[in-house]
Amino acid sequence: MTAGAAPTRSGPQPVLALLAAAHGGPALAVGAIAGLLALRSDLRPLDAAVLTGAVLTGQLTIGWGNDLRDLSRDRAVGRTDKPLVTGALPVAWAVRALVAAGLACLVLSALVGWRSALVNVILGAGAGHLYNLGLKATWWSWVPYASAFGTLPSVVTLAGPAPAWAPLWTTGAGAALGVGAHLLNTLPDLADDERTGVRGLPHRIGERPSRVLAVVLLSVASLLAVLAPAGPPPAWQWAALVLVMVLAVLTLVARGRVPFRAALAIALLDVVLLVAAG
DSSP states (O other), X not given: OOTTOOOSOOTTHHHHHHHHHTTHHHHHHHHHHHHHHHHTTTOOHHHHHHHHHHHHHHHHHHHHHHHHHTHHHHHHTTOTTOHHHHTSSOHHXXXXXXXXXXXXXXXXXXXXXXXXXXXXXXXXXXXXXXHHHTGGGSGGGGHHHHHHHHHHHHHHHTTSSSOOOOOHHHHHHHHHXXXXXXXXXXXXXXXXXXXTTOOOHHHHHOHHHHHHHXXXXXXXXXXXXXXXXXXXXXHHHHHHHHHHHHHHHHHHHOOTTHHHHHHHHHHHHHHHHHHHHO
């Protein structure tokens, strides 16, 4: 199959392949977080929808850019889960999708105000592309995640009727969540990445220290989301903190897939706590 040829299968397969190459799960998750934060803010519903689209399209460009950039590396290690490697998605399709999503991100970002647009395009999507272009293989692989997640609340607050940066505690909680997510996301691919010369922070410190650091950061995000806002936390947030502590212990002492799943559960709780506090 040539790079510009259309897939031979009919039906939803091309769309699913495009979504898979865009790392659709994480992209949709970040878009959903932005949408929930926007709905809880002073934004009008239409502005909240536009902002959500701006964040989502930016995240999609990061996913397609990642798989295009890593195509030769993924072929070398036989990544059959990658549509560009298997031929389920032609390279030309991914390039067109990347360009279209990039243009949409720029237009939608501009519609919610230049302050929010600059943060989303430069510190959000732009940071993700810096990761793809080389930071992923350095000690600084965590920086784009800290930047994108840490500034996400400000993408919302800077789009409001009284533009302002989000409180420092939300920036800190978001950054901690982002770096923790980076560590967790990398763990399953450590061996494949090492074979192709990708050595980010998790690869350099190892699997066990990465897991411990992820738990610490995710727990810090939980504490900030519950204790930093003004006023006493409601009972359900205290219960969530207790659950986070239990899951943190499981992450450190359990075996098999349990630690990864427990850490992922902490990350999901962090999202709930951050949105509720936002």
